[in-house]
């Protein structure tokens with residue numbers, strides 16, 4: 433069955449509205465995070481001793497600059513490691529890693545980064561700026577209520593990026609602003625498939641430049657559905673329109689593997705619609721965490737993996753900017769977006785649906 437969802441193209445200030453105080457970047461002054469969130473963040477930031485406060489004031493400016501710098505490296509967790517380096521330095525902070533005290537320091541660091549070092553070095557559309565009120569509210573709630581005894585490494589890695597403005601919210605997914613698809617990856621795909629198709633698509637989109645990279649955050653999955661993804665992609669299109677240097681949107685996941693459609697058809701839409709609208713896939717292979725992610729929630733995929741009938745494989749889904757913007761234009765013209773049907777049914781064309 434074709435699913436029809438609508439994008440609210442009529443929202444105010446859509447035509448590239450940016451609230452930036454300084455051109456080309458967004459600071460906390462440009463966001464309305466609300467007095468309640470601000471006060472709670474301040475409390476978390478100040479949950480430190482006088483000596484810890486001194487150390488934070490002395491070390492966090494340098495550590496945050498380093499975190500911002502290393503965020504251009506491919507490794508997602510590098511900024512968090514730059515912050516943990518100072519928290520785990522016994523000469524500065526006595527608490528050892530993985531203790532309750534370390535958790536408290538991590539919380540305080542994230543709150544201080546958000547309050548004093550948040551800076552998005554990019555132009556943002558209104559549709560993304562408008563998400564920040566709720567986004568920072570949830571982040572603050574997490575800091576106050578859930579990261580109490582233990583701060584999960586993966587969540588800390590994400591939160592450092594959010595607090596520094598390196599990764600921005602877009603709804604169903606969050607977007608890293610600096611990412612690349614290395615030519616080596618394309619070379620490996622070529623060797624594996626013996627087909628130059630991906631290399632051509634990469635070259636045609638000048639794929640060696642800067643891309644956005646999407647991420648899931650398992651704490652906030654309410655919009656993980658076709659409607660949520662449609663709205664998310666519409667926001668990312670606006671982001672691309674404001675930032676013409678960016679080559680497009682990339683995402684890395686086991687669920688972009690074409691094999692997933694036949695095992696878990698309810699996830700097929702994640703790959704099918706972007707691919708029908710000009711995205712291409714680059715095969716990456718399998719790391720242990722890909723197997724974990726692909727099988728943790730699904731008894732069926734777990735069983736098939738155990739029986740050797742399914743090998744989770746990670747793919748990059750790369751949606752070049754021109755094609756992604758064209759998708760949005762078509763959707764806008766029809767005031768609606770239809771996701772493709774499941775395998776085996778007729779092609780998706782509904783009244784008001786996109787066309788290619």
Ligand SMILES: CC(C)(COP(=O)(O)OP(=O)(O)OC[C@H]1O[C@@H](n2cnc3c(N)ncnc32)[C@H](O)[C@@H]1OP(=O)(O)O)[C@@H](O)C(=O)NCCC(=O)NCCS
Nearest residue numbers: 648650684685686696698699725726728729730731732733
């Ligand atoms: C990605 C993820 C959020 C998708 O979750 P999901 O939408 O619930 O889809 P899943 O197929 O994983 O769902 C798990 C089970 O719920 C059921 N289910 C969920 N949504 C369903 C739907 N719409 N229709 C039918 N069954 C559904 C399935 O039956 C499935 O079990 P089964 O495969 O044994 O039948 C989930 O797999 C996950 O959290 N993975 C770990 C983290 C991860 O992969 N992160 C991304 C890294 S790139």
